[in-house]
Amino acid sequence: MMAVPNILLAIFGFIVVIGPLVFLHELGHYFVGRWFGVHAETFSIGMGREVTGWTDKRGTRWRVSLLPLGGYVKFAGDMGPAGRTDPAWQALPEAEKARTFQGKPLWQRFLIVLAGPLTNFLVAIAIFAGFFAFYGVPQTPALISGVVEKSAAAKAGILPGDRIVTIDGRAISRFEELAIYVSVRPATPMALEIERGGRTIAVSATPGVREVMDDLGNPQRMGLLGVTPGLPIYERRGPIGIVGAAVRETVQTVRTMVDVIGQIVTGRRPAQELGGPIQIARYSGETVSFGLIAIIHFMALISINLGFINLLPIPMLDGGHLLFYTIEGVFRRPLPERAHDWAFRSGLAMLLGFMVFVTFNDLGSLGLWRTLAGLIG
Known part of the structure; x- marks a missing residue:
């Protein structure tokens, strides 16, 4: 307590x-x-x-x-x-x-x-x-720098140097989008399209489950694909680019919320994860x-x-x-x-x-x- x-x-x-x-x-x-x-x-x-x-x-x-x-x-x-x-x-x-x-x-x-x-x-x-105006817009490419041995990515045949193009038909342009999509889908099979040597290859992967503590010390179940990105990139942009990136970040947050609620409704994620005023406080x-x-x-x-x-x-x-x-x-x-x-x-x-x-x-x-x-x- x-x-x-x-x-x-x-x-x-x-x-x-x-x-x-x-x-x-x-x-x-x-x-x-x-x-x-x-x-x-x-x-x-x-x-x-x-x-x-x-x-x-x-x-x-x-x-x-x-x-x-x-x-x-x-x-x-x-x-x-x-x-x-x-x-x-x-x-x-x-x-x-x-x-x-x-x-x-x-x-x-x-x-x-x-x-x-x-x-x-x-x-x-x-x-x-x-x-974004202060730190820059995160734009790390969805390019795989490394693959963890025996991970979901390794089992799916993903290799260093591959670029993730889509996941479940959703276009991926930044590694940040890949990380968010996978993290809220532990143990959920997904279809990926990767670009390798100028060719597009279709693979399937089921992210592992990792119990982690978030920044506030609260336990969470997260999906783990087992890939690492290259060096993070933060772009400096003008006012229009900054606002566009902020809108995209807001839309991405809403999509993640919808995904999580859908998982709770369909039973793929425990309803106990829903919080109310006490949890927000x-x-x-x-x-x-x-x-x-x-x-x-x-x-x-x-x-x-x-x-x-x-x-x-x-x-x-x-x-x-x-x-x-x-x-x-x-x-x-x-x-x-x-x-x-x-x-x-x-x-x-x-x-x-x-x-x-x-x-x-x-x-x-x-x-x-x-x-x-x-x-x-």
Whole structure:
């Protein structure tokens, strides 16, 4: 179990990492809504009772709430998480109704909701761009410098000097892409195309499994092909090249997330690897101890996670609202109120069930269940 100082560090790290990202996410909603002339009644960082706050000249109440878990922007005409319209909205004068969220065209409402997750991705791109501007863009060729004896690569017939062209049909241009792809697929057969002496050769390999401790001291199962790269290369690029590389890094991170989730859903990776707020707080606290650079990089990864999760088509999340708007756009009318309520309740049940599951995993990762088992035994 974590000691008291570690718990305090985890809480501090969680606030330092999650707080700014939630603020920027909600700020995306706020600014696009303001751009379209929607009045924001409340902008809250955290949930629950207000601790402190102020009201600006536009009439928006900016508040910091007691529980540092999430946040929200409440637009005029919107009743809250379910996205239902305030019944009093119909009685508003036209000029005032035009300043409400529901009074805007469908495409504007769509963009206001999309702005939150999109802001998270833009934050990650900005962070990666900053790293690449300072250190250079990693561009180590997917060229094999060495092959470990009796490794998966050796058994597949891969030789030093070979260049990896594709894995499972996915083009590989950098050794970094090869390492990421293989690391999240332990003991998973894969088809590779390699270039050797001007010829393209198809081989199959099944990466080995290696139990490792990551930088934060947490155990992980990683795939191991058994190849080594040449000397790392970091290219200096202009602004366009840096931004392009940052976008590519963000897309690569999302693809890796999708791959891992797919493995968990299909049973190829244990569901116990899913973490929740406690695990994020723990990682945040441990990352804080590594310094500013580690914190900023971790924030980029968490920002991508926030953007991705919020785009899932689950009611209550931004993705659920975007799904409703898409259906409304296709059929030229909104979902019936009964269907909307059913979707909201099922989405709420799904999210609560998921939170219980990942919290159970989090407590297990802290050793709680082993401790209780020892006490009972």
